[in-house]
Amino acid sequence: MSTLWRVADVVSSIPETETARTIGLRVNGLNGNLAGQHIDIRLTADDGYTAVRSYSVSRADMEETLEITVDELANGEVSPYLVRELAVGDQLEIRGPVGGWFVWKPTDTNPVQLIAGGSGIVPLMSMIRAHHASENPAQFRLLYSLKSPEAGFYREELQTLGQESRKLTIDYVYTRKAPEGWPNTPQRLTAETLLANILPTDAVPDIFICGQTVFVETVAEWLVQAGYPAASIKTERFGGTGGTR
Amino acid sequence: MGIISSGFHGRRQTGNPALPPGQYETASFPVLTAGPAPRIPTDEWEFFISTESGQRHAWSWDTFMALPQMDIHTDIHCVTSWSKLGTTWRGVSLDTLFEDVETNCRFTMAHSYGGYTTNVPLPDLLGGRAWVAWEFDGEPLERAHGGPARLLVPHLYFWKSAKWINGIELTQDDVPGFWESNGYHIHGDPWREERYS
Incomplete structure (x- = not known):
């Protein structure tokens, strides 16, 4: 299921630092995700060119919305667009959340x-x-x-x-x-x-x-x-x- | 066609036929592992192949280095979307290592020092498509990249090229390894975009 691309609505976009931004994405049927997982984001240019990058999820505790925080890389292909151009109301495609290793579950008992x-x-x-x-x-x-x-x-x-x-x-x-x-x-x-x-x-x-x-x-x-x-x-x-x- | 981001232009690389779908080229060599890098001195290093009959073939560093060595020129593709084209390695072909191995198994589990595992069908390891590599770009393989030796199966996503390789266990069934149990695809062919399970 997680291999399918799904449409996400940008519902918030908040600067964290001069170069980083937290982006809220609403995804129908998201159904939660584990703390520590990542998503893939696919951007498509108007001629059909696409680029995919992975971003860690920074907030996983809401049912249909997750947040990522993107730090702009000086020579990045995708991150400058996400930090500088993307606006609330825009849509993009995501795959995931994925990853079952670098995760913490509320049932884990160790410090x-x-x-x-x-x-x-x-x-x-x-x-x-x-x-x-x-x-x-x-x-x-x-x-x-x-x-x-x-x-x-x-x-x-x-x-x-x-x-x-x-x-x-x-x-x-x-x-x-x-x-x-x-x-x-x-x-x-x-x-x-x-x-x-x-x-x-x-x-x-x-x-x-x-x-x-x-x-x-x-x-x-x-x-x-x-x-x-x-x-x-x-x-x-x-x-x-x-x-x- | 997906959702168009009108302000997004990107850097066209996908015209390169060497890049599998969804991959972009990088000149650097990123490191992706799940935990600390183990430290294995070559005088303690061993490579084994074990079969369903309990037979165990093993090589020390010296007997391994005495086997025929090959230079390998290949592209590598990481599931996190980067590809590195035209890399150069040196190592021993799995065909050489499997020469005296008798088995009816069709699958394998690669075992690494530090506990990492990854499953690879036996046919993917044979026919000049897989190596145990100990040199990268003319230099001994760095520990962060899997030194002293790593599995190299470049026609599959790079998590199959197990770092710090210790041995290969032949298995009757295709049993998921470490990443394959943690959300990644059981096979991992980049040309079919077999990324996630």
Whole structure:
């Protein structure tokens, strides 16, 4: 069923940063999707030329609507159109949601450590929202590595959730520019900073890492070296393909 | 014809007959895996083929490297829509590895270090269409890309070309592997767009 192309209506389009936008898509018969999945988007030019890219879903908790967050790639073929041109009321085609591996289900009971590099937050946000909306009491912790405060997605929502939720802890690492009064100098994520800001090995968390390839490879390597079982680490990579994953 | 996005122009590449439907060409070599990359020193590496009778054929790195080696020029196609054209590999043909293997099975399960599995029908592995590759672009295969050695089945979507290959188990039935159990197509022919199940 998921291999069929379906028409989606653009029902919202909200800027997240200067280069990223969250797009709401209403799809008849969508019937929900799992947190962490992605969809394929197909754009067709007026001469019939088509281009397909995959985008992670950022909100999966509504019945007929899902949201994706697209970060514009400087040389991208599809993302500049989605971020700059697409408007509410437009239609496009989607396939999916697909993927049964990099997903979190409300029936999962283990504590969860999420690790996001930049726009890698997108599928993890879907998990945070699904977890928040559920009765699931498992502890969630997010480590969000960012160039600067302005580069953050879902800033207000994460701030509110971080303050109000008893089952979610959020830690930020800034790599180039920190907010005013931030105790640490911005620098690239190190193994030491990583390990000081995540659930310890004896909590036996399920770990989801998403970001650019180098970020994901490096973080996964540090975790394995620190004693987190490789089987508990799930990864998703962005970038380098002209798509966002 | 789908929904027209009038402001969308795109970059025409689909005129290239080397590109399967729905694919676009990339010059980079993206990495897509499900978890951390395992580390396998070549002196601990082994490649096996096991049959329904319990027979097990195995090669160490040295005996594997002593087999006839081939240069492979091929295009590769990832299910996430990128294709990389004109790639160069070096490795051992599965025809060579299967030379002394007797079996009535029609299917296989490829097993990787780290636990990854993918199912491939036996005919897709034979006839000069599949290799165990250890060199990419004249350099030893990087760990992130499956080194020391990966399966190379370029006529199927690239998730079938299992990284960190450890061995091939012959099976009576077509049993779904890792991605095949997680939403991807049981066979994965890019020319038929066999992407998702």
